[in-house]
Amino acid sequence: MFAKVKSQGLFGLSSFDVFVEADTSNGLPRFDLVGLPDAAVKESRERVRASIKNCGFTFPISRITVNIAPADIKKEGAVYDLPILIAILCASRQLTGNFDDYSFIGELSLNGEIRSARGVLPMVIQAAKSGVGSVFVPFDNAFEASVVDGIDVLPAKNIFEVISHLKGEKLIEPVYRASFEEEYTEELDFSDVKGQSEAKRALEIAAAGGHNCLMIGAPGTGKSMLAKRIGSILPEMTFDEKIETTKIYSVAGELRRGQRLVSRRPFRSPHHTVSAQGLTGGGSSPKPGEISLSNNGVLFLDEFPEFDRRAKEALRQPLEDGKVTVTRAAGAVTYPANIMLVAAMNPCPCGYMGHPTRECTCTEAAKKRYRDKVSGPLLDRIDIHIEVPAVDYEQLSGKQKEESSEEIRKRVNAARAVQNERFKGTGITCNAKMTPRATRKYCVLSEDADSMLKASFDSMGLSARAYDKILRVARTIADLEGSEIIELPHIAEAVQYRSLDRKYWR
DSSP states (O other): OEEEEEEEEEETTEEEEEEEEEEEESSSOEEEEESSBOHHHHTHHHHHHHHHHHTTOOOOSSEEEEEEESTTSOBOSSTTHHHHHHHHHHHTTSSOSOOTTEEEOOEEOTTSBEEOOTTHHHHHHHHHHTTOSEEEEEGGGHHHHTTOSSSEEEEESBHHHHHHHHHTSSOOOOBOGGGOOOOOOOOOOGGGSOSOHHHHHHHHHHHHHTOOEEEEOOTTSSHHHHHHTGGGTSOOOOHHHHHHHHHHHHHHTOOOTTOOOOOSOOEEOOOTTOOHHHHHEETTTTEEOHHHHTTTSEEEESSGGGSOHHHHHTTHHHHHHSEEEEEETTEEEEEEOOOEEEEEEOSSSSSOTTOSSSOOOOOHHHHHHHHTTSOHHHHHTOSEEEEOOOOOHHHHHOOOOOOOHHHHHHHHHHHHHHHHHHTTTTSOOSGGGOOHHHHHHHOOBOHHHHHHHHHHHHHHTOOHHHHHHHHHHHHHHHHHHTOSSBOHHHHHHHHHTTSHHHHHOO
């Protein structure tokens, strides 16, 4: 007998419709699985066989052929266990009915329990697009799947619950978006940082416009402390950004148990020993790397020069294009990489060049080797360069109250609201992501500002990319000030943030 049920497959962030077909016929007992399965899918034969027996059903003593269509796309992972089991029960007439309006996703244990799976969110989105009315998902994945409109998400702990629902004996209650609202409180606050008003101002501009930032300073000046608090001033994520980021975390298996959505902007801080593949993603079946896991958030690289050169240079394309393309034998996968890069480094190997009280012990050759670990093309892609000086005792011990993250965030949100209105319908998310055409259109300079930018361009020997980045930073500063036109003070401050590379890398 023949039976067919629906499921979904996954490749990168993209999902596709899958049809699991089962046929039982006379002949020597045999269980064949076709449709370009990988090793995990092939092993489902044993999991399905044990689940059927251990749950009180009869495993057919006949020739069983299961085809996972389309046959020209490689199937990966254990998510096909549940649809294979349902198809076999239907083909052997142990389960009857019309199940065309259902889709099945889930890995089985040997006793019939349904285990959580990676990539459930994009698969449920695809099921909804295909017009499926209901989808069975593992109970632990119900939270992420519930955000999808237009489809009933049925969370199941084991196959008994699935079969009871299909028989109409005990229906599973669908989960809906309104049932799961995540709340969180921010523990890190800019009010904890004493002094560093110039660095705080630069990070406020970076957060308001989504600009990449490099902090240079001696050990203990607060670079890491500042970076870890950037998340507290970033604007709130839109629903589309939450869905996009959650899809990445779902595919990577990074969602916490019971987590519905990634509701706050990611902050990723990989160790400097991370490989280029760890940053960009990869593997035989390409998975997202740290860059994509930072999508719509912050990628913080502390001790920036100490990262492997291949890893640092792998940042070039994502910083320019906002995406990462990983090519393997299985195919090419493109992951979004709309990130805000924040890097921190010392001014020299010992860290004390220019320190007011500590003497630098590095030779000029050692300083040059250290700074040369950060290439000019990569440095050119970083919008804001800021110096983080040592803080004196009076500032550290002072009782003066520092500005809180909440106050800074209000200004950041106001500037982002201006940008959202400006770029509505263009696909541009913030000033830092403006195209060259959009930069020319929206970065209108006053006469004095234009004269100063021309003088700075000639005297500093800026590249065309640096010119565009200065304009975009100046546009963000103007947005924070509520100005339609970029004035002289705005361009002067933006140029100032491009001067440190001339000081250290001259």
